[in-house]
Amino acid sequence: MVHWIEGQTGLWEIVIGLEIHAQVTSRAKLFSGAATSFGRAPNTQVALFDAAFPGMLPVINAKCIEQAVRTGLGLNAHINKYSVFARKNYFYADLPAGYQISQHELPIVGPGLVAIDLSDGTSRTIRIERLHLEQDAGKSLHDRHPTLSFIDLNRAGVALMEIVSQPDMHSSEEAAAYVRKLRSILRYLGSCDGNMQEGSLRCDVNVSVRRPDEGFRTRCEIKNINSVRFMIQAIEYEAHRHVRVYESGGRIEQETRLFEASSGKTRAMRSKEMVHDYRYFPDPDLPPLTLDDAFIEDIRTSLPELPDQKKSRFINIYGLPAYAAGILVEDRETAEYYETVAKGRDPKTVANWVMTSLFGALHRSGREISDSPISADHLGQLIDLIGDGTISSHIAKSVFESMLETGQEPLAIVTAKGLKQVTDSKVIEQAIDAVMRRHPDKVALYRGGQVKLLGWFIGQVMKATDGKANPTKLSTLLKERLTES
Amino acid sequence: MTALVDLTLADARIGLNRGDFTSVELTEAHLRAIERRRFLNAFITETPEVAIAQAHASDRRRRAGQVGAMEGLPIAIKDIFCTEGLLTTAASHILDGFRPPYEATVSARLRAAGAVTLGKTNMDEFAMGSSNMTSYYGSVLNPWQRHSAPEIKLVPGGSSGGSAAAVAARLCLAAMGTDTGGSIRQPSSYCGIVGLKPTYGRCSRWGLIAFASSLDQAGPMTRTIRDSALMLGAMSGYDSKDSTSAQVPVPDFEEALTGEIHGLKVGVPCEYRSEGLSPEIVALWDQGIRWLKAAGAESIEISLPHTQYALATYYILAPAEASSNLARYDGVRYGLRKAGNSSLNDMYMQTRAAGFGQEVQRRVLIGTYVLSAGYYDAYYLKAQKVRTLIIRDFQQAFKTVDVILTPTAPTPAFAMGEQMDDPIIMYLNDIFTVPTSLAGLPGLSVPAGLSPEGLPLGLQIIGRPFDEQTVLKVGGVLETAACFTQRPSLAAAT
Incomplete structure (x- = not known):
């Protein structure tokens, strides 16, 4: 379905690509044995590894690998039998090690496909670029103290699947259908509970606009959207903002933006100049991950x-x-x-x-x-x-x-x-007779040719039988009675 | 009778078994030695109460017939291993007051085997150094002295300088060290002891404070080959908590010490005979070859063509990993915190500026640089490729030879203050040890002689992956031939 924005200078096409962070359903974290339950008291589900104590090492959770492969298969995607975990380095208070273990150049899952259905009855296929596993960060709580920030590491190290689409979507409806479909597949597979309120599924949305038949223009990334409704609003706002900027002679800068639910608008978070240099390199604590055919086939045969x-x-x-x-x-x-x-x-x-x-x-x-x-x-x-x-x-x-x-x-x-339907003809006939007796004028009119009054008679008899008269029988009997004379 | 502190692990084990003395007596003798040689600054933390309690417990176990491989034997632990409830510093200010609630796998294994732990030894900060001069807790004094100038203070080498000095000076029967680019072997050479860096993956790294994860490896530092074999057996083995630890069986390393090397092929790499190698080192190396030939081995000239790139490769890869490994020291959860002027980044900067010494900062900066966008391919990626070539060099060589013999270090121990101006000169200390580290191979330093100034010199035996047995066997032959019995002049009195 082509969806254009009609600007003052002509038509614009929206281009949307999504990065979905889906929390892997697993009792333990990606590299530690700590539990992953939602809503527990702060810092009660933290292994020494999660808090980056010296000398602590990651050990991969086989369940998470299985879930990633299961998801890859569910997305009709290529499973990479050789993948590498890499460190993404940056400093932040809720990232205790100073790096996030992720996958960079060699993810566990390669290209795949997701079919989406649209409200006009058409279907489209959205291409998946990749799926990789990574650790979630902890949570910074800025509202507990006037001058201090608190850190909750319960979420630190929980396994996420980052599912990256190609920029194949051209309307907020398609993006919404894609998220719903992906969520549906994940829930079928049991690899993610898809709970957006609890943050088990979060979207980063890349939006740009372009003229018909033109190449890609600069995109903006709207981070951390946690509902489909907000995503639709964010895309609409952002696409129209791009059109406004272009049509007034301005330029769109590549930047990361935040969506504010209260205003329905997006605002700049950090610009390209402030983009982190993550200094990715293969994590020397984890040998490359190799999967054998039997492992993949076992999962394939167990797919629902x-x-x-x-x-x-x-x-x-x-x-x-x-x-x-x-x-x-x-x-x-x-x-x-x-x-x-x-x-x-x-x-x-x-x-x-x-x-x-x-x-x-x-x-x-x-x-x-x-x-x-x-x-x-x-x-x-x-x-x-x-x-x-x-x-x-x-x-x-x-x-x-x-x-x-x-x-x-x-x-x-x-x-x-006592709602049992009345099918006894005698009972229904008695009710019909009573109504006819009370409304001889209407009977006369009917017989005079106003057959539309049948409906009115049905209503009256139904009322008299508390709606229990069998409608088919009632209709037949009523017609007989009214035409008799 | 030999003084208790002069015993080897193996002999002390016999004495304990025979009831000649108790673990408590053996431990007390060492605690006295530590006290009298405190000026060596070999320990960051002495744990006499812990040691005595462990010795009593060991004696009780022995009476109950429970005798582990290291039963009752007092050893020292490099302060890079996390020890439960005991201050663990990696010789860095930034770990002020850090008492881990857990015990490193290797030290836990040694304790489980009955070892008594005397304390935590000094080292270069985060194992970054070849002199032990980068320790926040001050430099360690080498117990050896130059004949001509005994007043000149010599370094013990590094980074396991405290462990090497403590073993040489008879402050412990043996010590745990770690080796990233030579940190067990070079100080062993400088202090006249035996030091073994096992194959990467032989010993668990869990609980070992990381410097460069793809290179770090724990190993024994002892006064004899047999002691290294004994201690390695107690330290090594697969650990499910370390994904890089190898699932290979742990043989009885002592059984390998047969002295029988007839027909064994010893490779001598021509690239290691670089210009400027001091004549005393060349002479010792040639002597080592003659000793092995005399025992029936065959010496074969080999080529390790990428040797010249090893040091540069190491000084890209190790700092790159370190820059990431050391990011966790941010003042938030443990160790030193310098409160900044209210911003998080300021706290990070103040804490890390105050907490890390100059050499650590240098390496964090180098590592950050080589991983940065635009430089990654030219440095890190290129270095990884060269590392692969260096590994291939060794694989090629081991098609024709069984072990490789080289000097351990290009010089004997140098004086404190020497080589300090130019970090590159300091890095050259690792020139013979670094290629082995990059290839993950076992390397053993055996004291083989003295320099004209009376300082110990070591020879290095490099083996195939997980073939510590052959390495130790050849080491045993060298040890017997070299008959290195000299004690350092500052060793504990007998």
């Missing part, structure tokens, strides 16, 4: 069904439209929920219930599918109650609301509230 494969299956097996399939597979638990309900039931009806009623309810209450008050089994039972005529779809909606509140199974609610 990934979103793209699942989506195709949903389209083929369940006959769902691509868009619906895409939404249902975005989250592994949602997909599993859907498949549990869809088993032995009409897939489209189930998709409709899950995507409209359930998603709506979850969204309103801010819940995840994993803590949905309505279990997959209960939703299935509800759909069955409609199917076998026990309740109407109309009544089903109110049963659904009760299920949300109480978590009870649908049949219990239907029984307790």
Whole structure:
């Protein structure tokens, strides 16, 4: 989908590349045995190595290597059987060793591909340049004391995967779709929990603009964005800023910028002149990492069904439209929920219930599918109650609301509230007769040709039966009665 | 009977086994020697209480029939090894007051083998130096003196100068050293003792304060070859906490000391016969070749063509690694802190300016420079390539020879204040030891004779990777032939 900014002097294309820092799901840190749980008391998960005590050495955590390879395979990427850890040197208070162990020239994962779906129904492929492993830094707390900064090293040394895309995205929507898709893949793989609020997934966004068919212009990097919504705002702001600067005859300087959520704007953090010279060199404490084929193949064979494969299956097996399939597979638990309900039931009806009623309810209450008050089994039972005529779809909606509140199974609610559908013709006919008796004028009008009044009669009879009359039966009987004379 | 402080490790082990004396007696004798020779400044920290307690515990274990390989034997530890609860300084002001809550793997192994530790020996600051003059805790005095001018104070070499002086002066039976470019071998040569730098990866670096991680290696410093073999066995072995430690079996190194070298091929590298090598060193080297030939070995002239680039390569790579390894000394978590005028960078600068001596600062600056954008390819990367060529030189040589014999150092011990003006001259001390370090090979310095001024001179035996056995065997033959029995004049009285 081409997305242009219409400037005063013509069209501009946005060019976006993303660097995503994804925290590796692992109980221990990348090079030490310290724990990685989020939200613990400051400096309680720190090994001597993490605090850079003299003589302490890194020992690589095999689990993190496995997770990186798993992720590489999930991104259809090339796995480098030979990779090298390098030191990135700079001084900062939350970097105890004075260097971060990262990968520079030889990362563990090379080029890969991610397919994204857009709202207009089109799909695009975004190229991954590389994925490398690195240590996270500690956290500086500047708000605890008027003149001092405090350091929490719990996060120091936690494994991150830095996933670098090519500058293949051309709108904030594409960037957002890319982040969502990447997050979805990572969560399927179990290699990152994708929790943006807790900082498990952070984005650095590189933005530039250019004229149609022109080469790249200078880019700015917006650091550390921790929500998709902020990323969209940041890209929009930044791209329009570039257009404004260019159109007023100015120049864009290559610089690092910060996004301020309060104003929705970006501001300069440091310019190119202040860029660190990181003095990368291979870490002499760690021999090059070599992987054998068996290790990689073992991981490959243990990969779960990934979103793209699942989506195709949903389209083929369940006959769902691509868009619906895409939404249902975005989250592994949602997909599993859907498949549990869809088993032995009409897939489209189930998709409709899950995507409209359930998603709506979850969204309103801010819940995840994993803590949905309505279990997959209960939703299935509800759909069955409609199917076998026990309740109407109309009544089903109110049963659904009760299920949300109480978590009870649908049949219990239907029984307790007496919501069972009335299919007995005699009962329905009595109700029809009562309504007709009360409104002879309307009957006359109907019989005089105003057949649109049928709807009004249905409403009246439904009201009289507390909505329990079987709608099909009601409609048939009503027509018979009204046309009789 | 030989005085307790004059014993070798091996003989002391026999005496303890026989019950001739206890570990407490042996330890007390050494503590007295340390006290009387404090003017040598060989120790930064003496730990007599620790030593006595360990000796008592050792004697109790012995009575209970538990006898480790180093049981009851008093040794000294270079102050670059982290020792649990004991001040550990690397001879730097910047580690003021640092008491690690952990024990280096190699010293822990020696302790587990029953060794008694007398204290932490002086050294060049962060092991950067060849004279022991860069120590924040003052220079160490070599216990040897020139015949003609005994009043001139000589350096013990470096960086393991305190360990070398302590072993030579009979302040301990043996000491742990570390060698990055010659820091065990050169001071061993200057002090007339045996010093072994094992193959890189033979001994764990965990808990060893890093200077240049790809080169640093711990090793024994002793008065005999057998003692080095004994101590190496107790120190070495794979350590899962050090990713560069090698998963190779630890042989019984003493068993290798058969004295049998018939048919063994000894390489003599022509490039080491550089111009300006002093005649006394050349004479000793030739003598060494004759000794080995007399024992049945064959000497073969070999070429190590990239030798001339070794020193330059070393003085790029070692400072590069050091500049990064020493970044952690920032005044934040341990050691010295000089509060700056409120900014973090200012605190870093004040602390590091006050905490690091001149030589350390020089090397941090050189290292930072050679890794900088625009210089990396010309210096660091080029040096890595040359290092590979130097490794190949040795691989090539070891296709035809079993060991290589060279002098350990180009001169005998020099006087304090000499060679101090030009750091390049000082760096030349390592010219024979640095290539071995770059190649990660085992190198052994054996005292082989005295200079006309009565100063000890060492010969170096270089071996194949993880072939310390052959190196020690050849060392044993040289030791027997050289019959080096002289004691330094400032050694503890017997």
